[in-house]
Amino acid sequence: MRIGNNRYTVDWGHLLVVTVIAVISAAYLRDTLATSTHVNNILFVLPAVIVALLLCLAILPQIVRRVDPVKGAREKTRLDVKPGEQVTTQSWTELGWIALLIVCFGTYVYLLDRIGFDVASWLFITLGLFICGERRPLPLMIYPPIATTLIVVGFNALIPYPMYTLIF
């Protein structure tokens, strides 16, 4: 996008984050108002959501960034981010691996009580190991079962809840 002498880009990922926050807040307010409009129900939620929505609006201009004509090209990629720091410099390959790990993690959580905590953990740790860069077959075969056994046996001993497992 070009306005005058400056080029602008829209940070779509950031727009997504703000939209998600706004939509969740608004939907929550709607559900709250549908429950009851009694003061005991909306005393805090109503003003809080209104402030949140106003802040979302205030942030919108920050999503459109001016491209610095001198710097132009992207900075060096960096994956590792300190808390509170903004990252815009992850490359697409790196993002791909991260996305893959997130998907695996989600599937892992989904499968936990369907195929058993032990089997799901063994699969996840094996896949996670591969995604994180381990390519030697021997560690991929040896480490996950050991780690899984330790975790499952350890937690089973410590927690007062039943846990669905296939093997243990």
Place this chain on the structure above:
Amino acid sequence: MTNYSRRTVLKFAAAGAASTVLTPTMLMAQGNGWPERPLNMVVPFATGGYNDRLARAFIPFLQEELGQPLSVANRPGAGTQLGNTYFLQQPNDGYTLKCNSVAPYIPLTILLQDAPYSAEDFQMINLPSRDFTLAAAPGDTDLESMEEVISRLRQDPRSLSLGVQPASADYLNLMLMLDAAGIDSSEIRLVTYDGGGPARNAAAGGHVDVAFVGGEGFLPLIDRIKPLMAFSDNRVDVYPDTMSSGELSESIGEEVESVEGSQRGWVVSKAFVDEHPDRYEILVDAIERATKNPECIEALEEQQLATTWYGPEQSQEDYLANFESLERHIDLLRES
């Protein structure tokens, strides 16, 4: 205070090891017939609460009777709805029991949260622990009696702040009392608490003028509160000097209805009883014998836990009666 009987560590270690390691195997060896393997006790609350403590204290005596070890499975959440649902999902083979505050939680989850089960899905074996709603004022209150509370509220419904847990048996008792006394419940100054503990602290700390909460929990705070009335037809044993709602009925000339604040104890599923009446008999016998075991009575009383034996028929009847009165007044509960 210093004349403790001294026991050596070795003795303890032996006792501890015997209780945790040896007993189950020994028990299994002597078992004949059902049950053939360890049992589970579902507690739909987190560790540390009354039901959890009751289950853990009672289990040693019950497993002695059953000849099989029992383990506690805590399943807290959503006012026992998660634990109840989990419990009903288990196979109907009698290997899963439940220790629960059946009243008011089973009725309330059904009536207010649309829980996916009905009151008849559960069969009570024994409900040893019963509690009642107590109306209590701070220790330094200028309120003399429950009659005075009523007369002040009749003059000005906003003159006193009333602390209560919404959607509870206590709330229902309060509403029924206001109804009987002809006080407009939409006018009163209600302060809501999300648990019995905070409501009791509010009474003891003088933040509300009167709190309506389960009476037994008030006992440790007895020095700091002034009990005004127990919601019960007759006076209750733990507060012999406190008037009952039955007496209030007489003095205001209107019937003050009340429901039992809580009923806690041992539960199985109805489906199991229908499928395995023989196993059900074994369980009832075992729980009855354990409940009447003098050692058990002593151990539980030390921990201020109840051990009265009412039996399945009486317990089921009381539980269903409680359900019916909550159901009958569901509109009063929904308003909260």
Place this chain on the structure above:
Amino acid sequence: MIDLVASSAALQLLASSPDAWLWVIPGLMIGLVFGAMPGISITMAMAIFLPATLYMDFLPAIIFLTSMYTGAGFGGSVPAILMNIPGTSSAVATTFDGYPMARDGRHNEAMGVALTSSVFGMLLSYSVLFLVISPLADIVLGIGPLEMLVIALWGILLLGSLAGKHMTRGILAGIFGLILGTVGMNTAGYMRGTMGVPWLLDGIPVVPAMMGLLAASQLFNLVNSNFLVEDESKRGINAGKIFYGFRLAFKHPIVILRGSFIGVFIGAIPGVGSSISNLLSYAYTKRGDDNPETFGEGNPKGVVAAESANSSSEGGAMATMLALGIPGGGATAILLAAFAMHNIVGGPSFIANNQEIVYAILFSNFAQGILLLGVGLGFVFVASSVVRVPLRYLVPTVLSVACFGAYAVDGSMAGPITLFVFSVIGWMMARYGYPVAAVVVGLLLGGLVETQLLRSNQVSGGDFTYLFDRPAAMAIIGVIVFSMAFTAWAKRRRKRRELTAASR
């Protein structure tokens, strides 16, 4: 206020059965392990070991259980520093500077600082309690909804100091957290935002959400990194550096003292306790510091502030339990049950009638604190080896452990699901400069703020002049205003002095 007769009776009681002390070390170790496992609470440990204490005499039983309680207080800081996982809500502020220190290769120091501050906070809190335990019951009961509201708002002011570079994003993150913190059934019985999911009635499970926001979201970014500490030469486990951390903690006496005092008094309030005290102490330290921008980057003062406050809160919670017979949480409920097994019933009369037992408990906790220094050192030594594990092994393993921990919170899939959802939200937010720590603080405080606001409104009948009937609330507001004004004034004066010094 100190009863000398009772004190000496307490010492006699403790000396009467020396074998009772054999239980301290196992108790501390059990506490450390349970505390360090994310999601597993000390309540569970105590519930599991409670039946075993039935076979013990009173004193060994109580010493064993309180040792577990003491050990768990520090155990929670270990994963907070090494993995950015606050196993309990009281370790949230420890992650703010502890984890950056660890990433910097200063894990030895961070652990040393945390351990010393914890032990110091604990010792100080028990000393304070020794002096004020009798009047404490009245103070605690006197705290009403308005006072609680003011304290909670004080915590919210902290959100501003977590904002980082972009103020608007920081505030939005905090308010978003507050909103999410009110999901479920509120204190007046209204159910909202549950989307028909039964477990959301109790609100969003805080511990799994915290683990997702702070830890899992960070772990995703470590996919292609090699080690937690990039500099190989710093990866060692060095006793010397841990001891350096010991000394480092005492270089900031004001921070450690302030943290301990905040912890004792906030911790004594039933139901809030240590989850707020560590945040307040951290916020205060950061705001008052000459270089607030170094916080969050690995400033040891942040760790000192957080750890001294959360461990001294335990003393406060213990006092409430003894003085009122009201458990502030699950762990103290179990201690009360253990008392009851030995025919001792907590409550206001308990302190008056059993002073020697109260003092014996305080003294033994004192001794446990000192022993924790040694046991904790050994534990830290073992735990620190985590920095030597290559990240490609660590990342999937820790994600899996976090998942088990989230399940362990209440034994339902609610935990892992929450963990996953919030790890994605946290990763996205962190990517665009939203401070996830602010979301966590909001989530912790949301329910509390709404509850207390509602109750203040109900109690007062909507009348604002109610504030003038509550001297305690006005006093707290006064303290807040005064301390904020004082820091601002001191800072300006310092700056002006620097300016004049520079211009000369």
